[in-house]
Amino acid sequence: MNKKVFIFDDNAEILELCTDILNDLGCEVRTSPTTNNIEQQVIDFMPNLIYMDNWLPDISGIEATRLIKANPDLKNIPVIYFSANSNIEDLAQQAGADEYIAKPFDIFEFEEIAVKYLK
Secondary structure, rough: OOEEEEEOOOOOOHHHHHHHHHHHOOOOOEEEEEOHHHHHHHHHHHHOOEEEEEEOOOOOOOHHHHHHOOOOOOOOOOEEEEOOOOOHHHHHHOOOOOOEEOOOHHHHHHOOOOOHHHH
């Protein structure tokens, strides 16, 4: 598939699992446990898709997503909000994310969303 995916999450196990799934789909994956300099991090990699956790060090997933969506060079990159919060739908809307997936997630669902946005 040769697409690039950036995952922002501070949980190493989740990052490993997501990276494995996306590598199997033929994606190049970059991960970050922090939203520090979020715009620069994204610009340096220019992914085709971003997965954004809600609870992150530095700035929240909501703020980070808003910064991405407010940047003219980045705003067209789909952001998938993913979180264990019960109100994830509300959070994703507040953030301006393109879609959301609840944790713990179903691996097939995670794959389906990735394929949908990367094809």
